[in-house]
Amino acid sequence: MNDATGNMGTADINDGIYFAPLLPWQQSLWSQLTERVLQQQSLPHALLAAGMQGMGKRAFVWRLVAWLLCRSRDSHPIGACGTCESCQWLRSGTHPSLQVLPLVSMPISAEHADNKEKSGSTAKDKKSSKTASSTILKTKVDDIRALQPFIYQGGQGMRICVLDHAEKMTIAAANALLKTLEEPQAxxxxxxxxxxxxxxxxxxxxRVQQLALQTIEPAIAVDYVTGELGHTINREAVSTAAIHQLIQLANGAPLAAIALAQAPWYSKRALWLTTWQALRSGKRSSIAASDYWQNQLNIVEFIQLSELMLLDIRRVCLGLDELQKDINLSALLEAYQPTDSGLEAFANSLQQTKIALQQNVQEKFAYDKLMQELAYL
Known part of the structure; x- marks a missing residue:
């Protein structure tokens, strides 16, 4: 899950993203907007869903898009019907009244994806598609200009444009969009x-009106995360303290907290500390540590784990309380604290490794280098 990430997870992209239950902290805003439409009052021409990942802003937008386009919305105020012609077009990813930039942000249904696979998609195609989806491309001026015929065609009923990752527009694209924002079309x-x-x-x-999606009551967040995770995290019993820790680590974003709990690396935080101490003391070689961790996590997951650990180590070194109360980080750092320059050097190594991976550097080489750097933290 991304918006779980702030972005859509695979379960949400399939079918459910348009028709999933409304997230509990979004009910008030949903009622305000839908009542306005049902009372035949127009919505603002342009709306902005903004904020950190994991608060459900994309889930809200796609759900609202489906409802606005739904042919039966008057009799389904809590969400799109899911069965009318418009909803079927959304399921197939071919709605004539919806344009999305970038195209990889367009949700497609499981059925549509299966049809693509049956029509000849190979494993290589799927890998390329996954890579493309994870790479956020800039929206260019030509992309915005290509929307103009759709926007200005007139007389075609409601039309909706969704611009995901709007901050990725080039300056020229943003300036081209301004014209559309300044000249609202019915x-x-x-x-x-x-x-x-x-x-x-x-x-x-x-020139846009921001949707009030960022405020989430802590009690609602705790109830939601607890309900979604059930009684276990990675097969271990989950406590109220563990739930609060997850939400704090996710900066209060419930979907991000759930994604964090389900991440394969979250349960390996104490192991990361053990490896760091073994490397620093010379009890384990960087090559041996690299070989071990390559069988535990892929390099991207290890980087995510390392970034979280680095964040908390920095907090403790600054005299703040650690966010992770369950791995005895403060006790470990009482005996040894890395220098500011060492922390900065390792953070830079993590960023450089991310860039190198985009250039197809071998994972083993990247792992070996990071373990060498970790030994000197």
Whole structure:
């Protein structure tokens, strides 16, 4: 899950993203918007769903898009019906009244994906598709210009444009979008989605109305995360303290907290500390540690784990309480604390490794190098 990430997970992308139950902290905003439409009051021309990943902003937007386009929305105020012609078009990923940038953000149904596979998609195709989906490309001016005929065609009923990762627009693309924002067209609605709205041009932000999606009551977050995880995390009993820790680590974003709990690396945090101490003391070689961890996690997962550990180590070194209360980090750091320069060097190594992986550097080589760097932290 991404919006679990702030982004859509595979279960949500399939079929359910348009028709999934409303997230409990979004009920008030949903009622406000849908009542406005049902009372025949128009929505703002352009809406911005912004905030950190894991708060469900994309889930809200796709659900609202489906409802606005639904032919039976008047009799289904809590969400799209899922059966009308419009909803079927959404399921197949071919709705004529919906345009999405970038295209990889367009949700497709499980059935549509199966049809693509049956029509000749190979394992290589699927791997390439996954790579493309994980790489957020910039939206260019030509992409925005290509929307103009759709926006200005007129007389075609409601039309919706969704611009995901809006902060990734080039300056030229943002300026081209301004014209559309300044000249609202009847029956046309634009939804901008951004994980980092501070990167949006002020001229863009001043011409859109932001959706109130960022405030989540702590009690609601705890109840939701507890309900979604059930009674176990990675087959181990989950306590209230563990739930609170997950939510704190996720900066209060419930979907991110759930994704964190389910991440294969979350249960290996104490093991990371053990490896670090063994490397630092010379009890284990970097090559042996690299070989071991390659059988535990892929390199991307190990980087995610290392970034979280580095964040908490920095907190303790600054005299703050650790966020992870379950792995005795403070006790370990009482005996030894890395230097600021060492922490910065390792953080830089993690970033450089991310860049190297995009250039197809072998995973073993990347692992070997990171373990060498970890030994000197």
């Amino acid at each position: 029956q046309v609605h634009l939804f901008l989605i951004s994980d980092t709205p501070a990167q949006l041009l002020p001229t863009i932000k001043s």
